Structure formats: structure tokens, C-alpha cells
Amino acid sequence: MNIEEAIETLKDKGYKTTGRRKDILSFFAEADGYRTARDLIQYMEQRHDGISFDTIYRNLHLFVEMGILETTELDGEKHFQIACAQHHHHHFICKCCGKTKEVDICPMKNVDSMLPGCIIENHKFEIYGICPQCKTS
Template identity: 65%
Template sequence: MNVQEALTILKDKGYKYTGKREDILIFFSKEDRYRTAKDLLQYMEPNYEGISFDTIYRNLHLFHEVGILESTELNGEKLFRIKCDHHHHHHFICKQCGVTKEIRTCPMDDIEGELQNFAIEDHKFEIYGRCPECQ
């Protein structure tokens, strides 16, 4: 997803455009990894003196709720990344730097047979470890 697509989603859902929101989206569009609220705050502080964690968290949760950001949890902390907008896949996530690698194999292909009488609504599969640069 790119910044313009994300801004269109916000507008279509009735949320207004702000420079802060666009800058948050620019931050995530440049990153190919999960990032923390603290990472985003450090990125925003030079241009928005006095920006609070409350503002950061409010926007992160809004963007997650409307489907612009994906989230995961590592070491008890919630991390976010721009939502992938292509084919079904899963991720390897580096526990040190947050970089992600797409995994095209889906374990649900094997598991669905075991859940024949259940209505599967969604699933998420992530593998955690260290990328080659962080090993």
C-alpha cells in the first residue's frame, strides 16, 4: 500500500487529512519492517515539537483499525508496518531489527482438513528469528 492509497482509505472512512497523518504514512511506507511507536515518535519529533505518545498511539490504532497498518507483538511490545496489499502470504520477522521476509507457503493448506466442521474466519502465521544482517 502506498501513502496515497492509505489517505484515500482514511477519507473514505470519514477521517480528515492532516500533515501529521501523512508523515506517519510516509514513515511506514519507507520501512520494510515492523516498527514501534517509539521509532515513530523519534521520526516525528524534529518536525512536530511536543508531539505526544498519545497522538502517536491514537493514530497507530486508527490506521490499524481501518486496515492501513498490520500489527504484531514482540517481547511484549506492539509493532506496526504498512499493510501488504497483494496475494495471501505470511512473514518471517527479525526480532532484532523488525525486517520482514514474505513466506508464500501457508500452513492452513494442511490444517484446514483437520477443521472441516469449523468456520475459519481468519488466521495469522509468523516466524520469529534473526535476519542475516542481525545474526
């Protein structure tokens, strides 16, 4: 998803596209992988005096709920990134820098037979490790 699509999604759902929301979207659009709320707060404090943690977290929650941002948990902390392409895929996530790489395999093909009678509503499969750039650093 790009910034224009995200803004259109907000408008379609009746939300205003404020300067703060556009800056949040720009932060994630420029990031190459997952970033924390703390990263976003540091970025936003440089651009908006007196911005509150509540404003940051409220918008993060809204963007996740609307499918604009994806979230994952890494080392006990939530991380966010702009939602990827609309095709089904999973991610390799670097534990050092947060960069992601799409992985086009899905283990769910094998799971259905292991859970007879269950209705699977959703799933998440992520691979964690160190990317080549961080490995050489």
C-alpha cells in the same frame, strides 16, 4: 499499500489527511519492516513539538483498523508496518532489526481437517529469526 493509497483510504472513510498523519505514513513507508510505537514517537517528536502519545496511539489504532498498517507482537511489544500487497501471504520477521520477508506458504491447508466443525475466521502465521545482515553483525 503506498502513501497515496493510504491517504485515499482515509478520505474515503471521511478522515482528514493532516500533516501529522502524512508524517506517520511516511515513517512507515520508508521503514523496511516492522517498527514500534516508540520508534514512531521519536520520529514524530523531531517534527512536531508537543505531539502527545495519545495522538500517536489513536492514529496507529485507526490505521490498523482501516487496513493501512499491519501489526504483530514481538517480545511483548506491538510492532507496525505498512500493509503489504493484497495477496495472501505470511512473514519471516527478523528479531533484531524488524525487517520482513514475504513467505508464500500457508499452514491453513492442513488445519481444516484438524478442526472439524469449527469456523475459522482468521489466522496469522509468522516465522521469527535473524536475517542475514544481522547474523553477520
